[in-house]
């Protein structure tokens with residue numbers, strides 16, 4: 658059996674744990690070591706993954722001569738740590754978003770290029786079987802309308818917190834930059850780039866109209882590609898739902914009308930004109946494992962020019978333009 662690609666994971670919070678859970682589904686990738694500033698995160702990880710090396714500092718992690726790094730840190734942390742990460746001199750799979758702003762994303766990319774470190778953005782919907790199937794079906798068809806939504810199902814009454822996510826300077830943005838990033842990327846994946854027609858951001862019931870430190874809880878983008886309309890809706894809460902623990906329904910889907918067919922896809926399946934054409938598991942393990950294995954293949958083959966990597970700057974550009982429309986209005 659070929660040797661596995663050895664990765665180090667920086668950030669053992671929510672998303673870091675998703676990577677560790679996906680390990681069993683990986684074909685030729687192994688996360689061999691982890692690092693986090695928080696003792697609680699280290700303790701939890703040690704209990705659940707006793708074989709994982711837990712480094713006490715970045716120097717210790719570097720001494721392991723890893724093949725690559727996976728970074729799942731709060732958005733503001735990269736500014737202070739980026740040079741140290743590049744000093745590992747190895748490829749980095751960095752969780753979305755590429756930066757808090759397009760400017761920061763470009764600075765990260767340019768410093769990485771100077772150091773000769775390839776950067777890949779971690780974005781999972783492109784790796785999920787349902788969206789891969791939808792993208793395949795859409796090939797050669799002419800899209801008339803494409804609408805995507807993601808509702809996280811948080812309860813807005815209990816959602817207020819002092820976490821890094823609730824402040825614009827640390828998070829960079831909320832429903833648009835954080836969760837909405839996935840939707841912008843999904844549209845790029847399904848139909849390519851589009852023109853931004855309008856963008857609206859809300860903080861609860863208040864429309865965001867001027868510069869503020871508020872993180873938006875809802876974002877709606879309207880776009881156009883040729884004669885096709887694009888609608889993107891991202892909400893931290895969603896529809897009220899008595900069956901949900903939070904009282905709000907968690908949901909996501911893509912709805913596409915082409916000149917010939919109508920498609921509906923979510924993480925459970927794909928429907929063509931109302932008929933189920935693919936059923937799949939909604940979990941993330943396989944998509945994350947596929948992403949890690951693809952990253953490993955890129956490391957082995959030194960292949961750093963694929964679409965999946967470079968389409969991330971256009972996603973950042975689109976998001977930056979949307980914020981620009983709102984904050985300078």
Ligand SMILES: NC(=O)c1ccc[n+]([C@@H]2O[C@H](COP(=O)([O-])OP(=O)(O)OC[C@H]3O[C@@H](n4cnc5c(N)ncnc54)[C@H](O)[C@@H]3O)[C@@H](O)[C@H]2O)c1
Nearest residue numbers: 668669670671672673693694695698729730731734752753
């Ligand atoms: N792809 C997805 O679906 C998805 C889902 C959730 C989060 N994310 C992304 O993952 C990243 C992390 O989000 P999260 O929800 O896991 O955040 P989190 O707050 O749950 O975890 C972040 C972890 O980083 C640690 N940390 C902070 N600064 C550090 C430093 N300098 N060195 C080492 N560790 C440090 C914290 O102690 C914490 O354990 C973000 O970029 C977020 O956008 C992606």
